[in-house]
Amino acid sequence: MADEKRRMPVGIVSPSSHFRGELTQVDRAVPSPGEPPAWPVNEKLSVVGKPAQRIDGRLKVTGRARYTADIRLPGMLHARIVRSAHAHARVRSIDTSAAERQPGVRAVHVLHHLRDSAQLTDPSKELASRYPVVRYAGQPIAAVAADTPAQADDAARLVRVDYEPLPFVVDLDDARKPGAPLVFPGPAEQGGSGGGGGGAKGVSQVGNVRGPKRSGPIGAAEPGDPDKGFAAAKVVVEGTFRTQVQTHSAMETHGVVADWKPDMLTVHASTQGTASVRDELAEVFELPKSRIRVVTEFMGGGFGSKFGIGNFGVLATHLSKKAGAPVRLMLDRHEEHTSVGNRPSSVQRIRIGAGSDGKLTALYLETHGTGGVGLGAGAARPAQAMYQCPQLLTEEYDVFTNAGPSAAFRAPGHPQGAFALEQAIDELAEKLGIDPIDLRDRIDVDPDPESGNGDSQSRRIERRLGAEKIGWSKRGKAGSDPGRVKRGIGMAQGLWYRFADLDSACEVRILRDGSVEVLSGVQDIGGGIRTALAQVVAEELGLTPADITVRIGDTTFPPGPGSGGSTTTNSITPPARNAAYQAARSFLGQVAPALGAEPSALALQGGKVVVVGDGGRSLGFRQAAARMRTEQVSATVARPEDYHGVGARKARPAQGRPRLAGYGGVQFAAVRVDTETGIIHVERVVAVHDCGRPLNPLALESQINGGVLQGISYALYENRVLDRGRGLMLNPNFEQYKILGAREVPQIDVVLIEEYRGLSSTDAGGIGEPSTVPTAGAVANAVHNAIGVRVRELPMTPARVLAALAGKEAP
């Protein structure tokens, strides 16, 4: 590799004059000579780092943005899935004849292989069955396609399924008991999706309980020995914390429009990963990828649950193939709640030992959680990665239950892990008589600051900024606010990993009329990557975002990354910038003669081609383009390895574990608690975050607002309720599955620091996951500060608050 180097800014720029971070310049080795010159800090750029309105905003506010749910193709049929109402059953037979005779019905398909669920490692452990064994209520069985949605609904009710019901268990505690009904009659496994989740291979399983997965500090080869550490401790805190199952509840449900043609399968999908949908279609239907096109122009939210083709997509594609017509299959809200993902529950027993100076000597965390028939309930990452501790051991268990499978959900495992860890750290601070922020200053230290992962460094500044903003110095002692309605302030921290998907490519074209196109398979799930790409390319070409046409969400373009794990920005903006840079080199080569200058003497600034150092001699970008010899110049670039060799994820799907954390994030909450009704009201949140170089502060602010609000909703309201007697979800809707709405929104102050690490040509990262990790913990710590007792279970309902006040176990 070439010994190319770039001199880059490294360090933190904070918006407060009190806590300005230190900014230096370093020389970074870059992976190839094709890398553009390093960008200076945002202050010195003209487009990047400035608030930019969404370039697709007009389409969204006028209703012209077409989502998968809105796709209409000529002759399109409508499909409806037949689902099991049993939580556990063997399917003896399926009779579709009555459904097939219904008017308007064009195709019926029975599912023979179930996806998105753990699978028995050894299928012979179970009686052979023609159809997948039903392991949760809502499991798909078959699907019907008809001319109208109503006809499909009617026909689906006529599919006769003969079930042999089996004993089932839906409750985590019940499922752990000896003799509990077995969800799987042997060990089961499940890999993760592009958004994370899944379970490690080769973990032991007894009954429904799979584990433990034993780990030490993140990056360490071996777990520590907490007994040794507790023996050395002066102070020990311990507690058990419980979190509920949360459903993703994206506004647009999962779904596809599948159009099977002999030469090409086109699937419009509401997905976070166009590439993951194509990969799985190729596998299931044994098609070359070149004969599959997946399109996601607009999508209505996913939060981790929308990767791959899903059972619904397989069914729709079979139906389209059978009927010879396009098939639309969008789930309804009930199906969305029960069958396509959730955040697993957790029961976390945590024990922390520390010296009198607050330094941790031991941390032990045991977690049990259920993702239904799916894996991925581990919640120990925050404990493994946040604080320095010489003797650290975590043991994670997945507990199978007869409930819908979990899926990656915005920072899998982390909001639940931070809820327990951050309360335990606060308890430790209280016991030691140290301010919670001071304690964190002592124990939140980067293990290897030279590695380029500086999340502790970021959090140190974030704690200062947040404390100042929320008025931490005025915080009273826990429970000291007099009267019936008590106010309190609390804080909590988070962390996330600076992943990049190296399967990320982008093409930039400059056309002879001066227009510019950016093409990539990457999809915009709401974070605003469409606009960020326009900014990055505009910055490189000396244009404005409005000058850039961004065409994304289509697998006919260069492969884009999946949008999960806060990877999108870090993955796709460096190749976009590099492609723009290289296309610009070709462009300048072609137009240089028109300016009578060497290409190397030309620069792109302010919508012009400028001859550097020649008294401002220039030509407009459009006029220059008209002088191009060819209709277009273009460059396609794939995501290079990170500069400095840090933190990059190898390839899709997620392989291996992140070496270290990368993003921090500290949130402060101010609450008031009515001690007679038990109602918690969050009045204000100060959210202080880092995500590398911020590209679009306007959209980042929106995403952080969203992370905070999802976090409060998780902390106070949301809860999937299953009926133990029938195994059915009791609240599969939006009126009983309670989600925070307009009336519950607190004042949110977003503070964003600029964090330069010199890791790529944009040095930019994501904010989706970091923004929701600390929230529930911060609210819980604020509640404790208000009322003087801890609520250790989510959601923190009025009943639980009152029980905590009464010193009783919550109901």
Place this chain on the structure above:
Amino acid sequence: MSDHGSTKPPAERRSRPRFTLTRRGFLAGTGVTVAAVTLDCKHGETPGIAHGPAEVLGPGRVPIALRVNGVEKRVAVEPRATLAEALRLELDLTGTKIGCDRGSCSACTVWLDGVPVCSCMTFALDAVGRPITTIEGLAVGERLHPVQEAFIEHDAMQCGFCTPGMIMSCAALLGRNPSPTEEDVRTATSGNLCRCGTYPKVFEATLAAARASRMGKEG
């Protein structure tokens, strides 16, 4: 949380029901394919729907005319079809979204007689002869409604799926109250679910749109 059972504040639910049945009661009370409706229809010239104390319609399609964004549109719908379905499927007006299909997320908000309603809880037959405004009809030509402008400027959208319904609620608020407080905006959007959590910008944008409209009128 959304308002349980009622997605619009009282002021926005002034419209009289034209039929004596609710959609849910209706669906629950009929068989799988046989639908019969007793009409209590007093106004409007309705192709295919005669006046009279009682008439049985369906289960097949019934030709009706809908006045959408100022234009008379003739469609044929089953009596059980909701206004949301008729708009989306028959008229390809897909800006109106369906998020829950039971009146608890307001993604499907349109104006009926100028009042925001959940089009997933309104029968298409109920909307006959009454002016319907959808998100596609809010702009005048290429000139956006001030709320639409402000939503772009203040980034009051993320995935954008709830955005049309949210805008219909906020624009209706400005129609009846040109000087709303933030509390008024919260109330107006209390039924509009946004899973991306974009509410702070929605409040900001709507208040800015109100200010801009007032300035425009004064200037």
